[in-house]
Amino acid sequence: MDTGGPKQIQPHDALIRAVLSNPDDAGSVLRSFLPATVLDGLDLEHLELQSGTFITEELSARNADLLLRTTIRGEQPDGTTEEHDAYLYFLVEHQSTPEPAMAVRMNGYQQLIWERHLLQHPNGPIPLVIPIVIYQGQRRWDAPTNVADLLDLPAAYAASLGEDLPRIRYYLIDLTGLDDDDLRNRPLTQTAQLTFVSLRRGPGDDDVTLWLTHWRPEIDGLSKQILTMLIRYLGYVGNTPRDKLAAFAATTGPHTEEIIMTAAGRLVTEAEARGEAKGRAEGEARLLLKQLSTRYGTLDPEIHQRVENATTEQIELWSIRLIQGNPELDDIFA
Secondary structure (H helix, E strand, C coil): CECCCCCCCCHHHHHHHHHHCCHHHHHHHHHHHCCHHHHCCECCCCCEECCCECCCHHHCCCEEEEEEEEEEEEECCCCCEEEEEEEEEEEEEECCCCCCCHHHHHHHHHHHHHHHHHHHCCCCCCCEEEEEEEEECCCCCCCCCEHHHHCCCCHHHHHHHHHHCCCCECEEEEHHHCCHHHHHHCCCCHHHHHHHHHHHHCCCCCCCHHHHHHHHHHHHCCCHHHHHHHHHHHHHHCCCCHHHHHHHHCCCCHHHHHHHHHHHHHHHHHHHHHHHHHHHHHHHHHHHHHHHHHHHCCCCHHHHHHHHCCCHHHHHHHHHHHHCCCCCHHHHCC
């Protein structure tokens, strides 16, 4: 669990955090997708963003997560109202296919949230954690949303367990099954609508302006911060030429046009920087592989793949281990 240390913020992470940390936008998402039985009693007007992330650095390239704190209000038999802390945990999945064991993974994140809570409140009780997966991929989500459905049990035995069968579930927002009209017809804020349509349609798109045109009034209503993040995200995951973005920007208001063109200019600079960084990483990987093969002989294909896919930080760590003492090959990658 990362509780807030410095790391590179991915465009999808920055966008999701900016949108869902706003109570109006987050509340509209919850009202649009969670069942009434879950929403009843939840205070959606005073959602508080919590620090830290519960996903690993390795998963951050295709995942973003966010934890919100709220309260549950309930009426006592004597007519008084009581309040209890509760948390809403969002995980955004940026991958092409569903993850079969997501229910187990989400249960693990719940455990981490409870463990962090118990550090401050060692005697309990633990708060309710409502886990929510937001998914955009190439095909519909078909993985079980309940741990009970992953258990390898005979059907008759599972039925006989009744309430003793572990039932820990998450709620799913599957963007692949929602078109633009579906999003417009839900009680989402304009910011949430445009964020979801961008998450669904942006990845791999060669010309986002073809559908952005239909959202021009909503785009003109976005804040500078959100619009900048939206354009950065679309540029990061898609392939729209800058001249097409410029042509679209010219059809918007002067303020919106300036924001789009400024964000697009930054994208070009960032892309050039990423290209240079990628070139340096590839050079360092080639050097490390040459040093390894010189010392240990022919390397397995798995070693080649691991080094070629490694981050600069990992390559530096392995290089340091290589020159320290006389390590076994497995010790370098331990």
